[in-house]
Amino acid sequence: MAEQxxxxxxxxAAEQVLRRFxxxxxxxxxxxxxxxxxxxxxxxxxxxxxxxxxxxxERWLHSIISPLKDVxxxxxxxxxxxxxxxxxxxxxxxxxxxxxxELFTMYTTLAEESVEVIGAHIQELVGQIIPxxxxxxxxxxxxxxxxEETAKGIFMATARFHHPAHxxxxxxxxIEEEFDLVWKLILSGILK
Amino acid sequence: MAEQxxxxxxxxAAEQVLRRFxxxxxxxxxxxxxxxxxxxxxxxxxxxxxxxxxxxxERWLHSIISPLKDVxxxxxxxxxxxxxxxxxxxxxxxxxxxxxxELFTMYTTLAEESVEVIGAHIQELVGQIIPxxxxxxxxxxxxxxxxEETAKGIFMATARFHHPAHxxxxxxxxIEEEFDLVWKLILSGILK
Numbered sequence: 601m602a603e604q605x606x607x608x609x610x611x612x613a614a615e616q617v618l619r620r621f622x623x624x625x626x627x628x629x630x631x632x633x634x635x636x637x638x639x640x641x642x643x644x645x646x647x648x649x650x651x652x653x654x655x656x657x658e659r660w661l662h663s664i665i666s667p668l669k670d671v672x673x674x675x676x677x678x679x680x681x682x683x684x685x686x687x688x689x690x691x692x693x694x695x696x697x698x699x700x701x702e703l704f705t706m707y708t709t710l711a712e713e714s715v716e717v718i719g720a721h722i723q724e725l726v727g728q729i730i731p732x733x734x735x736x737x738x739x740x741x742x743x744x745x746x747x748e749e750t751a752k753g754i755f756m757a758t759a760r761f762h763h764p765a766h767x768x769x770x771x772x773x774x775i776e777e778e779f780d781l782v783w784k785l786i787l788s789g790i791l792k
Numbered sequence: 793m794a795e796q797x798x799x800x801x802x803x804x805a806a807e808q809v810l811r812r813f814x815x816x817x818x819x820x821x822x823x824x825x826x827x828x829x830x831x832x833x834x835x836x837x838x839x840x841x842x843x844x845x846x847x848x849x850e851r852w853l854h855s856i857i858s859p860l861k862d863v864x865x866x867x868x869x870x871x872x873x874x875x876x877x878x879x880x881x882x883x884x885x886x887x888x889x890x891x892x893x894e895l896f897t898m899y900t901t902l903a904e905e906s907v908e909v910i911g912a913h914i915q916e917l918v919g920q921i922i923p924x925x926x927x928x929x930x931x932x933x934x935x936x937x938x939x940e941e942t943a944k945g946i947f948m949a950t951a952r953f954h955h956p957a958h959x960x961x962x963x964x965x966x967i968e969e970e971f972d973l974v975w976k977l978i979l980s981g982i983l984k
Contacts, residue, residue: 743980753973757949765957781945788935789981 605637607645607655614656619703623710628652654717657710661721664692668728678736679787685732686754689725690761690779697767708764726751733790742790754786797829799837799847806848811895815902820844846909849902853913856884860920870928871979877924878946881917882953882971889959900956918943925982934982946978 613634618626628649632639646652671685696704711717729751736742742750760766761779769775805826810818820841824831838844863877888896903909921943928934934942952958953971961967 745980749973750977752970753977756952756970757974757977759958760948760951760955763952763958766951766955778944778948781941782949785942785945785949785981786977787981788937789977789979 605635605641605645610635610642610645610652611656611659614652615660618653618656618706618710623653623706650713653710654714657707657714658717658720660707661711661717662724664696665689665721665725667692668725672728672731678732678739678741679791682729682732682736682754683783685729686758686762686783690758693762693764693767694770697770701767704764704767708767722755726755729754736790740792743792745790750790754790757786758782797827797833797837802827802834802837802844803848803851806844807852810845810848810898810902815845815898842905845902846906849899849906850909850912852899853903853909854916856888857881857913857917859884860917864920864923870924870931870933871983874921874924874928874946875975877920878950878954878975882950885954885956885959886962889962893959896956896959900959914947918947921946928982932984935984937982942982946982949978950974 610631614626614631617630617634621630628639628642628646631652632642635642642652646655668685668688671681671688674681674684676684711721726748730747733742733745733747733750733754737744737747758779760769760782761775772778802823806818806823809822809826813822820831820834820838823844824834827834834844838847860877860880863873863880866873866876868876903913918940922939925934925937925939925942925946929936929939950971952961952974953967964970
């Protein structure tokens with residue numbers, strides 16, 4: 601029975617235990633107990649507590665950004681698509697904080713423990729901006745530029761609105777207005 | 793003797809006590825003891841512990857950004873001045889973290905306790921960017937735009953590099969390169 605456990609099932613259990621006890625108090629033994637298996641079985645899939653936490657953070661980061669894919673289906677200009685993509689990313693983050701600030705803090709804390717997990721997350725996001733820039737260059741909407749550099753620049757320039765370190769500021773009544781000012785500046789920098 | 797104490801002397805003492813004991817353990821009585829006066833004398837100048845902490849944070853924020861004034865003396869183009877101003881702000885923040893991360897955290901924690909102190913600090917900084925934008929518009933270097941909105945946009949778009957919430961990321965080997973990408977985007981948005 602224990603042998604048939606998938607990685608997904610272990611992560612589901614780890615997530616539940618982490619939510620219940622918090623990252624400080626959660627051990628691999630707790631997760632094993634929740635699954636009614638020996639902790640050795642978990643170690644076969646995840647060689648350390650750190651790698652289990654990393655995998656939980658990775659799966660969470662990957663799942664929260666899945667709504668971004670819809671932006672690529674829309675029939676619109678490249679600057680509209682870019683705006684929609686960034687606004688969707690911001691909306692996802694702000695909603696998660698609003699719904700359950702403690703849970704958001706827990707997951708971001710787990711993620712921040714691993715430079716690799718954060719690096720891969722940023723790369724995945726920037727990797728979604730690049731084709732939008734390329735599309736805008738191809739249809740003569742955007743100035744010709746290095747699409748990858750522009751994508752990175754846009755991601756970094758909007759950090760205040762999607763980076764979890766700013767979560768406390770997202771409740772500010774002027775946050776939308778501030779984003780619009782940054783967006784105006786970015787658009788002015790890329791539009792032909 | 794106690795009656796002749798200036799606000800500055802009280803803040804000097806408060807700063808020393810805060811550095812020694814940390815914000816959690818510092819009381820107004822501790823500050824009074826360090827000055828060899830009654831805590832009533834401090835309350836005459838600062839009606840609460842919170843207002844004393846606010847005043848310490850305010851003075852610190854004001855002092856750290858004083859080197860920015862030199863940027864206005866230089867004989868250079870407006871985009872060079874803008875770049876120099878932002879780079880100087882970033883250099884100030886990064887140096888403070890490098891020199892004494894705990895002290896930096898202490899002061900920023902004090903500052904973050906007061907929305908007014910932070911608001912005034914941001915306003916002071918944005919207020920320094922505005923004349924640089926106006927100068928650039930006047931000498932036809934920058935596109936005509938709302939100088940205040942552009943200044944705010946530039947300040948927000950560079951948050952990743954000067955906002956204390958990102959202090960941990962400033963040690964990254966790619967931080968300079970990331971700034972250059974954001975800067976390129978901003979310049980492209982304002983240059984004629």
